[in-house]
Amino acid sequence: MNFNLCSIQDIVQEYAEVIAQVSGVDVEVVDEKLYRVAGTGLYAGGVNQDMSFEGYVYKHILDTGETKVIYNPGEDILCFNCPNCSNCKETIEISMPIKVDEEIIGIIGLVGSSTDQRDLILQNEKLYLEFINQIAYSIAAKASDQKEKESNLAVIAILNSVIDYTEQGVLIIGKGNIITRNNESAEKQLGISTLKGKTVEIIYTGDELNNISEYKITIDNKELFIMGEVHPLGIRDDQYASLLIFKNSKTIHSDLYEMTATLKTLDAKNIIGSSEATKTLKSNIRKVAGSNSTVLITGESGTGKEMVATAIWRESDRRTQKFVAVNCAAIPESLLESELFGYVKGAFSGADPRGRIGKFELANQGIIFLDEIGDMPIYLQAKLLRVLQERTITRIGSNQVIPIDVRVIAATNKDLKDMIETKKFREDLYYRLNVIPLSIKPLRERREDIEELTDYFIKRYSSLLNKPYSYIERSTMELLKNHMWRGNVRELENTVEFMINMMESDGVLNDKTLPVDFFEDVSTEVVISNNPNIITPLKELELREIQKALNIFGDTTEGKRKAAASLGIGLTTFYRRLEELSNK
Template sequence: MESILVKIQDTVAKYADVLSKISRVDVEVVDNRLYRVAGTGMFSELVNQDMSAEGYVYRQVLKTGRRQIIYSPGRELICQNCPHCNDCQEEIEISMPVRMGMEIIGIIGLVGSSREQKERILGDEQLYLEFLEQIADFISTKAREYREMDNKNRLLDTLDCTIGYIDQGIVIIGDDHVITTSNEAAKKQLELDMPEGTYVEIEATGDRMNYQNEYKMKVGDREFSIMGHLYDLPQKKGRYAKLLLFENSKAIQKKYYEMTSTVHTLDCSNIIGDSEGTQKMKREIMQVAQSSSTVLITGESGTGKEMVATAIWNASNRHSGRFVAINCAAIPEALLESELFGYVKGAFTGADPHGRIGKFELANKGVIFLDEIGDMPLYLQAKLLRVLQERKITRIGSNQVIPIDVRILAATNRDLREMIREKKFREDLYYRLNVIPLEIAPLRERMEDIPPLAEHFATHYAKLFQKYFWKITEPVLNCLRQYPWPGNVRELENVVEFMVNMMGTDGVLDEKTLPREVRERGGKSEEKNSSSDGEEDERTVHSETGRGTEEVLTLKELEQRAIRQAIARYGDTTQGKKEAARQLGIGLATLYRKIGE
């Protein structure tokens, strides 16, 4: 490893040359390993040579740390072990240690080889010593500066290496707003090369979310929204004034989306059915997908409005963006605004202290699906209308306006025109939403879809429950066709799930697996349309008591039957129970209580 004097060899050589010219004697400088770093006169041809075998006097200086003056070279006691003791060419020698702190890093040798030089040195000995000490100090200062710079460069190299492994973006900026260095994560997140010397502007917006501050970062003619922290570095000035640790808002939105949203992979191929209505719907989906206009999807509950919305997104040029769905009926009115538009730290009492990103912001460059739009309160309808007109949002508690590029798909099972007449829905919003209307027919109007749908659901749940499935019998399909399906496809799926649970090891879905209500109501419809099998119809129409008149049930039994039917229709999930409670005209808490009775 090279000594520090070797690393600043050019500087040392200049000082040796200056000293030699002023003193008019030969000068050599060796490092602490007795390697000649610089030399003048008779030493100039001997630079870069090891002199450890002959530098006895220098070795003593390194050992004692004191300067040595040899007035009679070759004849003094210290010279006895020198290999040139008997043929020494020197008349006088002054050896001065070069210190850096407590460390001796080298020696300056002032060598007079003639009597004239010796007399001149002796005549002004103190002046020569002081000048020699000063040159030693100069060399020491340069060595210290080099070491500090070397340590700083090593530190910066370590820093560059370290920040290269950090996932967050890091940009180090000088006090002149010029980039000193940045890591690959920063370049990747911003999709921008930021070489050293690039001018950058960073301005805090005042918003704070998820423990981080929001900043607007401008590089050239491009502007970015980022979340992170801007730190003052200890130096505060020069090239290392500030450190920006950040994530692109897009990256944060992606993480938040992955944590809070369902992955949607459904497209037109997942819409099952052979009816003309279903085939027409598929064609319309492919047609409207290429547009950026707002779509209003209408249809009864359970017809698959979200599936249609997902298929539109997947077939559009926004499929690389996000599909963000929100059910306006499932979220309390007081929280719906914050879910849609987000909020910053301290926006309102009870809010997440770290703030939250809203659904519109998450859906930027993608699609937002507003399900049950008819349940949106009037004051929010006005805000939604403004978003549709201006394509901008503002988080709750913030004054920052955020531009968005979002396609809006809305859905409802309610009659919005009737709601307009009742002053429960804004007419101007309706026309903004109903640019492209899509109506999904109820399942009872497309009975051709029932066999393929039932087959699909049976295969799915048999695989899920690890059961063998072979077929659905024709009498069962006839019964399913005759049932009116008030809950539409969702109810059909729940019925088939029940049937697969009841299915035997033969893998056949027969009449024994049908839920009682479907068997009874489907049988009644079939009886009206067919006079055959009257005896079997009678058994279906009437109760299982075997009597020709229907069994009289208590009010309690009727209530329990209605609850079971509603849950069978809308599902045993929390959302299904909410819908069941709404259809029964009772609260969700009341429904849970009655289920437990």
């Protein structure tokens, strides 16, 4: 391990002087390279000299690792090659290795130069050897301590260099939980400008997500949740007890959001359409955007409920925070709870063993959009109600209560009041969600928007598909404007995309570019032709009158009762006819 006796030369010299005083002989200590580190008497003036040219006994010690006593210097076989062999003035010599874990790091040499010194050592040889052995052990311990200290200093230097270049927050914590070192990222993530010298309390919450432990830390009476790991440093230094490497939970949430967010968003002003219904909708979006109240968006499938939700987000003071969308109908019922609220490591069989952050936690400080809320199972509705009331969540498998600040926007294409009557939707949850109701009219009720939307989609898909566009024939535009559009804006978009694909090189959109099923649906058009030679089917007339009644009385349960009465039919018959016609 390259122990260096020179790094503790003063200490070695002190030990050499102690041996000399006790033994009454001269003492020298050399390192593993045979440089004299310390010396007394005859050797005091030769400290730091190279002894390799004459240290034949020492070389033997380095080879064998054994203590050697030369009783007759100059006559021993190890002395034959020494240049002073024939003129040796030494009367006795003791050489003992200094070892650390069986590695020889130096040698202690005692040299007697008189008969009296020789006799003294021989009379107490065993005692001298034990004494020198203890000194060798002490020097080895000091060398080990110095090596550890040097290693620690090297580690500390590396730590100090590395932590400034990592994006994660780093705290070095010393005795008494005092922060002794930190990087700039730690200050940014914790929102505290000066961390060094402050006391930190770190408590493991028991939750693990993505194989990372969660901790609650307290600094200056400020509580924060972080994801990271605490590493004991094992350095015998009061300033370097442990190392905390972490990311603020908010930072992790933002990272996950950036990985998953693929939303296309619009401001209210960019919502396409000039009909009165669309103008009213845009005006209402601006009015409610600044509030934190829950919004319930209703409308048929394909009307753009998510677009309205994102417009509210973009117009609100949460626009810089996250918008997290969850389609309650697209996620299996058994997984929806864990998707919304998350779970910790080992929460249930079949779960990701690393745990997962839920969508509510991910949306903290921002907006969560619960699309197709009518498809949420009844048992989960109770938990959602509790979240809306208490503004806290608990991950599956955890006892930790997490406060959240999330604005909820829900959407559905179902009649939730009807579902309440059939016990499929909780009435208390409905009123929690329906604080601000926004209704999106179907495209057939705002036909003034069709031409603008068509022009928008033509420009979009001609660019995406790299197909030059010239114009659309007026008769074709009229067909589009008078179509039923049961799939609303989504169906119109798909139709235009198909037309662009079918468009010839002249760039003209006409009836030939329309999909075949477009004409198959013409018999159920709501708009009635004024041509006296065209007969309108009764089914079409029936649907038109049902739709007219709904427009007058509204799409609510009470409105449907009035609509049925105005048509002279029972409510059950009204529902059956409406379902039959809607499925055509």
